[in-house]
Amino acid sequence: MSLETFSTSEPLTLGVELELAIVNRHDYDLSPSSADLLRLMAKRKIPGDVKPEMTDSMIELSTGICRNHADALGQLTEIRDALVECAHKLNVGLCGGGTHPFQDWSERRIFNTPRFHMLSELYGYLSKQFTIFGQHVHVGCPGPDDALVLLHGLSRFIPHFIAISASSPYVQGTDTGFHSARLNSVFAFPLSGRAPFCTTWDDFGVFFEKMTRTGVVQSMKDFYWDIRPKPEFGTIEVRVLDTPLTIEKAAALAAYIQCVSRWLTVEKPFELAEDDYLVYTFNRFQACRFGPEGTFVDPKTGEHRSLREDILATLARLESHAIELKAEAALDYLRLELERHGNDATWARQVHAKEHLLPELVRQQCQRWSGELQID
Incomplete structure (x- = not known):
């Protein structure tokens, strides 16, 4: 199977995807209501799209092409408002956060599509444990080689993106000690982690051909890398962010990635090298575990800060x-x-320390997502 042709897109344009939890309004556990919510949303005109995700207590929204922060925030606001209105009709709530704090993965049901059922057969219980919620940001690239260079440049900042966006301290009713426990679930998949160090599309095509020849990979969708090329869109896709608790933060995170991308493209402040990845997993772990207080090792100088x-x-x-x-x-x-x-994970811990009740935390997360609850 050959690699897709890389479409061209307007440089530095953005696309934002957000996976959301659907919860009932009784005890704020997950609710298997995605099919009903999608039916209502099909009647609404929105700038992007809303579609199912792996299990039936989650959905994914996506913007159209955005050129700047205001554009992303405007589209996300319009989609959010339509979703909240439809959710109210079903008496369910919507919230961000990289994990639901106390849901039981064994109670989840795979959403009824051929691809999701195929993944469930392949990955077993991991598929239900994939009821986690992330933000993906697409950045437009003028060509495939530019995309790979940007991908490896942005990899240096993966710990930054994780630390700022982290919103998943709780799993199965327990404080994990992590700021982003969600990424531990992603790391369990065999084709997760980092992309190979290829800086030309020809070299990447050689790698892709080797992988498809093994029968392990059939398309780019089979790679769960932290950043991956999306040839059909002409973008690279940053995939490490937890879904934040508000659309304002989601738009700000996308704009931050856009600014870093422009800096890397215009100023070229770093010379790319395979050795940059020597500290990649360490830095990634520090961000997941400790958030902004984690240690960052500069891949060029070895300096710790x-x-x-x-x-x-x-x-x-x-x-x-x-x-x-x-x-x-x-x-x-x-x-x-x-x-x-610091981040949403710290806010969640502060709420739980005050309320001592995880359902109350989820209720407030729903209020923050809908815009009803503003924090100082």
């Missing part, structure tokens, strides 16, 4: 690019959150 320190330094370097992309408000949002809560 906190992720918070490196994120703030990166935000400062991005100022001119944020101005060009009209993303100043997005970076200010993330900078302020780092100073206040």
Whole structure:
């Protein structure tokens, strides 16, 4: 099977995908209501799309092509409002967060599509444990070689994206000690992790041909990498973010990735090398486990500093690019959150420490998603 032709797209355009939990309004456990919600949403005109996910207590929304932060926020707001209205008709709630804090994976049901059933047969119980919720951000690239260069440049910032977006401290009713426990579930899949170090589409085609020859891979969808090319869209797709608790943060995260992408493309501040990946798994773990307080090892110098320190330094370097992309408000949002809560995982722990009840945490997550609950 040959590799798809890489479509061209407008450089640095964005697409945002968000996986959401559907919960009942009695005890705020997951509700198997995706088919009913999708039926109602099919009657609504929205700028993007809403579709099923692996199990029937989750859905995925996606924007259309966005050119800047305001565009992404506008589209997400319109889709969110339509979803919330339809959810109210079904007496269910919607919320972000990388995991549902107390759902039992064994009670989940695979959504009825041939691909999901195929994956369930292949991966067994892991498929139901894949009832986790992430944000994916697509970045437009003018060509395939540019896409691979951007992919490897962005890989340096994977810990930053994880630490800022982390919103999954609880699994099966237990505080895991992680800021992003969701990514531990992703890492269980055999084709997860990082992409191979190829910087031309020809070299990547050789790798892809070898993988398909083994019979392990049939298409790009079979790779669960942290960042992967999406040739049919002409993009690279960043896949490590937990779904945040608000659309405002989702739009800000997308704009942050867009600004980093412009910096890498215009200034080329780093020379790419396979050795950059020597500390990749360590940095990734630190971000998942400790969030902004985790240790970041500079892949070039070997210097150790906190992720918070490196994120703030990166935000400062991005100022001119944020101005060009009209993303100043997005970076200010993330900078302020780092100073206040750090991330959504820390906020969730603060709520649980006060309320001592995980269903109450989920109720407030629903309020934050719908825009009813604003925090200082």
